[in-house]
Amino acid sequence: MRALIPPFPEGSEADSLQEWRIRIDLIDRLVLALLNERAVCANRIGRLKKQQGMPVYVPSREDEVLRNVMESNRGPLPDASVKHLFERIIDEIRALERRYVQGEQGEG
Incomplete structure (x- = not known):
């Protein structure tokens, strides 16, 4: 996968803390x-899912997502860290999805 943020120009002195912090803020x-x-x-x-009568939580899909991201991991983050980060993302997004679906039920 190509980097979303171009590297510092060849030969540049990107050694200042501020330059790296600006880059991290952008990321x-x-x-x-x-x-x-x-x-x-x-x-x-x-x-x-609601229209099709499916549950919000589908463990097999979450397992698939975790497998996909871990197979795509090229480091330097270890697989365990990637798994942990994505488990957290999935948990938060699932909670949002659940609130969204429940909120929609109240609108009907």
Whole structure:
């Protein structure tokens, strides 16, 4: 996968703490935008699950997501860390999806 943020220019002296912190701040904003996009997708999936009478929690799908991200991991994060991070993301998104689906039921 290609980097979303270009590397520092060849030969540049990107050794200042401030430069690296600015870069991390940018990465954090990108991660947040992607997490929110994931939440939008999950809410739409929740709507489809509701229409099809499916439960919000589908363990086999969560296992598949974890397998996918761990197979895609090229480091430096260890697989255990990737698994932990994505378990947390999945938990939070599932809770949001559940609230969204329950809120929709109240609107009907």
